[in-house]
Ligand SMILES: CSC[C@@H](O)[C@@H](O)C(=O)COP(=O)(O)O
């Protein structure tokens with residue numbers, strides 16, 4: 135009999151859903167969330183549920199390859215992206231994915247990255263004690279083949295690391311949404327809010343320039 139998901143993990147996933155829904159960052163059934171559990175297990179949201187109305191029954195456990203402990207349950211369609219983050223970044227223990235208007239619009243018009251520069255909120259990122267910095271958030275192509283998208287991300291992270299570039303704890307999928315991770319769910323929520331705030335600023339600046 136597999137171990138149940140700890141109540142604290144379930145509560146954190148449900149609370150994340152409420153918070154993102156309040157901001158309109160998980161419209162329809164968009165978004166998915168996960169937490170790394172001890173023993174290589176991952177608690178992830180089930181596929182196709184509205185993230186603003188999550189209950190304890192909407193979280194389930196997969197292994198590091200995305201295989202469900204209970205084969206009768208269908209994990210998020212994007213589970214392999216969560217697994218890829220946990221595999222590559224050992225410090226990551228919480229992953230959030232949302233679809234905001236700002237991240238969708240900006241990712242459609244951006245090149246290979248969106249550079250955020252000079253914002254006080256950059257300090258929400260690890261190792262940045264000042265606004266006087268730039269963070270280059272990768273933008274990757276959308277793909278309904280999630281395993282292929284994950285392989286592309288791995289190539290991109292490998293190239294960034296090879297070039298001595300810092301890999302920020304987040305990326306955008308073009309025309310789709312954002313992924314963010316941190317050591318805790320609260321940390322991931324703070325990072326997501328900081329990123330979304332800066333993207334909203336970028337969107338407003340762009341609209342001003344287009345006028
Ligand atoms: C409402 S369509 C959005 C989905 O295709 C997907 O991008 C998404 O974010 C949610 O998928 P899910 O399988 O519920 O985790």
Ligand SMILES: [Zn+2]
Nearest residue numbers: 164165310311
């Ligand atoms: Zn999505």
